[in-house]
Amino acid sequence: MKIPNKFIAIITMLLCVNIVSVSTTYAEGLDDPAPEIVPTxxxxQSVLFDNMHAQTAGQADWVIDGAFSDFAEGIASRGYYVTELRKTTPFTWQDLQNYDVFIIPEANIPFKKSEQDAMIAYVENGGSIFFISDHYNADRNKNRWDSSEVMNGYRRGAYTDPTKGMSVSEKNSNAMQGIASTDWLSDNFGIRFRYNALGDIKTTAVVNAQDTFNITTGVSTVTMHAGSTLAITNPQQAKGIVHMPNGLTTTHKWGPSVDQGVYHGGGIAEGAYAAIAKLGAGKAAFIGDSSPVEDATPKYRNEETGKIKKTYDGFTDADNGTLLLNMVDWLANQEDYQSFMETNISRDTVSPQLAIEEPLHSTEPQQEPWSNPLPTYRWYEATSFAAGSFGSSELPIAEPLYRLLHNAIMANHTTETVTVKIEGLQPNQMITDITLGAYITGGQQIAKVQNINGSWPTSYGYSTPFSMLANAQGVATKQINMQFNPNITGQANLRLRQNKNNVVTQAITISVAKQREAIQDKVAN
Incomplete structure (x- = not known):
């Protein structure tokens, strides 16, 4: 497969550039042009990322110019042209055929049967797919389908009715038309995402490079932060290349897991964390967690709430990035064999499975969705999405910027002043229910905050709630006096809350000696 002809001219023009170039015009919905990364x-060869199946729902931001940008730019640095798939109608084989690798980051809207068929045809004819899933019940858009179910082709406990529990409007939505329960991933790729939900785990159970087509070259440690594993159902087609450590117990499950979380005590029996498969002339790869792929640069707002998202640097953790980029290289390299039986690599055995994992007999441990969506939010209608989210036509509402100005070292024997400053407000806007406190590790409160009437409280704790009024420039400031516990020295934290939400947490040092340092402008992350 080659780069689509319409991009040849762009690449030719950029051959003399010495850095990876990212398009600066970004689309905000499926009707807009997709971002692209042109290699220098x-x-x-070319890589296509799916962005049609709620990859930006909830706190997810799995797009090449957002929280998957480190991964996407890493792919481009190896010479691949990278872009996203955006359509308002189901994708077809023709949409995929000009790309060497199709990457599906944590889909939360189920694939239509026609899209499953398109992917099978694409792989059988030489294309490759990378399936990136997550733990069970990672239902980011609260539509009762999570990524493991989308990838597998059926809902847990709802095989006979993929719309189980949905309202009439949900059932009749375009998103749910053409959806049929299938075991297509296992039937075609010999693998199935499990329902388990494991917590924060670092694994060194990495298969030797000579037994993984060199995919694990340079990989010794891989991390998981709430993820799942994969059951091998056909070893002729699928093989695990990274596993979980042995000896896992229920203490290693993800805290909010809805069932036992750990199914077979870790190790090979628990299933592969990362795996590969062969189908026809093409290939597939799988990983049970989006955390190793993400970075801390989300682009869009939460489509339900409109809040700013928080993502984390997983791609640079341990050897995650090396593994992921090696997998893409392997996927893009076409080979002649049709199954792993024709190669010299060792083959796995069929993974043991619990009765609750069988498609027709699977169970739903709790009623879905895991929480009720806001009345204004409809996962299947982009017109209901919050401003600033992918799919919304409205710009995000600017959020206030909270700052704390204070001495670098705070004395514990006299009154210290902290200035609270809020910027980005509307002129004359009032912000209410603000509280300020100080604490040490473990949560012990260590400061008395002077009351508005000038009196002092008798105990250490947060201030009484106060309000701040913006001036004509949209800036509000207020000086707050504090007295620290004379028995406390060393590291501590100031914390500012608004409506009981943490808006600034800032490290400070408490000292006996009075040291006046230059005022520091501390900004909330």
Whole structure:
């Protein structure tokens, strides 16, 4: 497969550029042009990221110019042209055929039967797919389908009715038309995402490179932060390349897991964390967690709430990035064999499975969705999405910027002043229910905050709630006096809350000696 013809001219023009170039015009919905990353030294191959199946729902931001940008730019640095798939109608084989690798980051809207068929045709004819899932019940858009179910092709406990529990409007939505329960992933790729939900785990159970087509070269440690594993159902087609440590117990499950979380005590029996498969002329790869792929640069707002998202640097953790990029290289390299039986690599055995994992007999441990969506939010209608989210036509509402100005070292024997400053408000806007406190590790409160009437409280704790009024420039400031516990020295934290939500948490040092340092402007992350 080669780079689509319409991009050849772009690449030719950029051959003399010495850095990876990212398009600066970003789309905000499926009708807009997709972002692209053009490599400076093209290898003649291309990678397509799915962005049609709620990849930006909830706190997810799995797009190439957002919280998957480190991964996408890493792919481009190896010479691949990278872009996203955006359509308002179901994708077809023709949409995929000009790309060497199709990456599906944690889909939360089920694939239509026609899309499953398109992917099968694509792989059988030489294309490759990378399935990136997550733990069970990671239902980011609260539509009762999570990524493991979308990838597998059926809902847990709802095989006979993929719309189980949905309202009439949900059932009749375009998103749910053409959806049929299938075991298509296992039937075609010999693998199935499990329902388990494991917590924060670091694994060194990495298969040797000579037994993984060199995919694990340079990989010794891989991390998981709430994820799942994969059951091998056909070893002729699928093989695990990274596993969980042995000896896992229920203490290793993800805290909010809805069932036992750990199914077979870790190890090979628990299933592969990362795996590969062969189908026809093409290939597939799988990983049970989006955390190793993400970075801390989300682009969009939460489509339900409109809040700013918080994502984390998983791609640079341990050897995650090396594993992921090696998997893409392997996927893009076409080979002649049709199954792993034709190669010299060792083959796995069929993974043991619990009765609750069988498609027709699977169970739903709790009623879905895991929480009720806001009345204004409809996962299947982009017109209901909050401003600033992918799919919304409205710009995000600017959020106030809270700052704390204070001495670098705070004395514990006299009154210290902290200035609270809020910027980005509307002129004359009032912000209410603000509280300020100080604490040490473990949560012990260590400061008395002077009351508005000038009196002092008798105990250490947060201030009484106060309000702040913005001036004509949209800036509000207020000086707050504090007295620290004379028995406390060393590291502590100031914390500012608004409506009981933490808006600034800032490290300070408490000292006996009075040291006046330059005022520091501390900004909330």
């Amino acid at each position: 030294q093209p290898n003649g």
